[in-house]
Amino acid sequence: MLRFILRRLGASIGILFAASLLLYVLVINSGDPLSELRESNAENRETLMQRRIEFMNLDMPWYMRYWTWLVGVGKCFTLQCDLGTSRQGVEVNSLLALAAGSTLRLVLLATVLAAVLGIAIGVLTAVRQYSGLDYGVTFITFLFFSLPVFWAAVLLKEYMAIGYNDWIKDPAFSPLQIIVIALIVGFLMQVFLAGTIKRRIITFAVAAAFVAVVIPYLTWLNFFRYPQLGFGGILLLGLGVALSGTAMTVGLRNTKVLYPAVATVVLGAIIYFVTFGLLESPNWYILIAGAILAVIIPALLGKYMGGHLRGPAMGVSIVTGLVMAALTAIDHIFRAWPGFLLLKPRPIATIGSQTPNFAGDFWESFLDKGTQLLLPTILLAIISLASYSRYTRSSMLEVGQQDYIRTARSKGLSERTVIFRHAFRNAMIPIATIAAFDFAGLIGGAVITESVFGWRGMGELFRTGLTQVDPAPVMAFFLVTGTAAVVFNMLADIFYAILDPRIRV
Template sequence: MLRFILRRLGASIGILFAASLLLYVLVINSGDPLAELRESNAENRENLMQRRIEFMNLDMPWYQRYWTWLVGVGKCFALQCDLGTSRQGVEVSALLGLAASSTLRLVLLATVLAAILGIAIGVLTAVRQYSGLDYGVTFLTFMFFSLPVFWAAVLLKEYLAIGYNDWMEDPAFSVPQIAAIAVLVGFLMQVFLGGTPRRRIATFAVAAAFVAIVIPYLTWLNFFRFPQLGFGGVLVLGLGVALSGTAMSVGLRNTKVLYPALATVALGAIVYFASFGLLENPNWFVLAIGAVLAVVIPALLGKYLGGHLAVPAMGVGIATGIVMAGLTTLDHIFRAWPGFLALKPRPIATIGSQTPNFVGTFWEDFLDKGTQLLLPTILLAIISLASYSRYTRSSMLEVGQQDYIRTARSKGLSERTVIFRHAFRNAMIPIATIAAFDFAGLIGGAVITESVFGWKGMGELFRTGLMQVDPAPVMAFFLVTGTAAVLFNMLADIFYAILDPRIRV
């Protein structure tokens, strides 16, 4: 295994070296970095040209300039990166740090959302193959995948930003709007849940009636300007996750999994009150500690109370703990929403990654950055959704034809057990490759998205460097995106080799 990893690592380094050399040559030959200064009538034109020559090392041969850049990259192993200076004399390492933090925050969230939703949709459409749901989801995912990024961004700005901000001034629903939303939700619920015609009609009626009652009630509470989840909401939703997770994994009758999940809910309820004051204005360190505890404690409960079913008990417990922690956090975010609206009456922004000179509490600052992140994240996620859903669907259908799946069914195992404990695990192997390429591809694809939404990220760094014939910012962009692409591809190969030892040879 070590030999396989070293061989893949060596190949990856060779690919990065060749690609960086090619890109550097292409950039420096794409134009004249001194063009606008040569045509300038400024009295200090010669001084400006000399300064730019010094900043960009234009007095050196191209191969010496490339070698200087390569040596600076090598210093990164000693945590002393020297990526040169831009043609304005600004250290590119500082520009890269700001740009990378902005872009990676966007791309990471979009990748996680696309993977979770895409895999869930893929599994569901595979189980309901050739149904109306399958055809409808296939149409929508490919429509999203085919959308021009700039056009979809304009639509999101118009309806999810400008339209929503106008509506937030006086959030209310008319009777036709409530009826339309109720019918739409009822239709979608009966499509997703399926069943006999009688069951579909009942599902539609219950879902539509529920929405028709809840929306006026929330409007009466002025929930959209003063939202609150409360202890009751956290407890009920946490119980729902514990019960549904147990039902999907081993069934509700198996107390070895059910009791650790319910114990996690009880602990979450205690933590809700114990941490209330601490979470009113926390910091990232406190939230990180809470996230770790939300995983470790349920895992320990599942391990020691689950007996011979320790693994599913740990899985359900961890899922319940994470959801309970997330709901507790969401409750505090809801409580900060009115104060955030007072500081920023039009909450959904269309330009930039954060509001300039915004000053507020921790949660208000979190909401500011989150609302700025909303539109570009949605855009990148829906574009990636098609890949995850279609590959998951095809992989699930392929695995479903294997002999061991037929054997599992012939043994009398429930369909839930066959799907989630046998088919799903093996169907996820090809998704590792998709996730690896998608993450790196989104970083590169964020160039257009960042331009449309005015984000000062990796896309802006790349575009500016290319337009100014400045190789330093462009090579910094390549250093992150190229390394991410090769690294995640290598990790996918290693993950494959761990799951299937035949790949090693």
């Protein structure tokens, strides 16, 4: 295994070196960095040209300039990176830190969202192969995948930003809108839940009636401007997660898994009251500590209450604990929403990563950055959704034909157990590879998205450097995106080899 890892590491370093050299040569030969100064009539033109020559080392041969950059990158191993200066004399290290932080915040959330939704959709369509749901989801996911990024961004700006901002001033639904929404929800629910004709009709009627009652009630409460989750909502949703998680893993009759999950909900409800004042104005350290405790405490409950099923018990309890922690945070976010609307009456922004000079408390600032993040995250997520859903579907179908799956069914195991405890785990092996590729690809592929939404991230760093024939910002972009692509590729190979020893040879 060590030899396999070293071989992959050596190949990765060679690829990075060759790619960086090629990119550097292409950038420096794409134009003249002094072109606009040569045409200038300014009296200090010669001084400006000389200063730019010094900033960009244009008095050196190209291979010496590349070697200087390579030496500066080598210093990163001692945490003293020297990526040079831009043609304006700004340190590229500082530009890269700001750009990478902005882009990683965007790409990480989009990748997680796309992976979770895509895998869930893939499993569902594999179970319901060749059904109307399968064909419909296939059409929609590939439609999203085929959308031009700039065009989809314009649609999101028009309907999810401008339209929503106009509507939130006085949120209301006409009778016709309520009827249409109720019919759509009823139709989708009967498609997802399936069953006999009678069951489909009942599902459609119940879902449509529920929506037709809930929307006017929420409007009457002015929920969209003053949203509330409350203790009751957190408790009910937490119990729902505990029950559904237990049902999907071992079944509700198995109390070894059910009890620690329910105990996690009860403990989370107690913590909600204990920490209420602390979370009214928290900081990131408090939230991170809470997330860690939301994993450790449920894991201990699952371990000591799960008995011979401690593995599934720990898994369900941890998921329940994380959901309870997230619901607690969402409750405080809801409470901050009215104050946020007073500071920012048009909440969904169409450009930028945060509102300049925004003056609000922790949760209001969180909402400001979150609403700025909303549209580009949705755009990147729907583009990646098709890959995850189709790979998960094909992997589930392939695993479903294996002998051990037929053996599990012949032993009398329930279909839920066969799917989630046997097929799903093995089907996730190739998905781990796709996730690694997708995360690395999104970092480099967010250039257009960042340009459309005015994000000062890696995309702008690359575009500005290329436009100005300035290799330093472009090479900084490559250092992050290229390294991420190669490293994640290598990690995917290693992870695959760990799971399947045949890959090593």
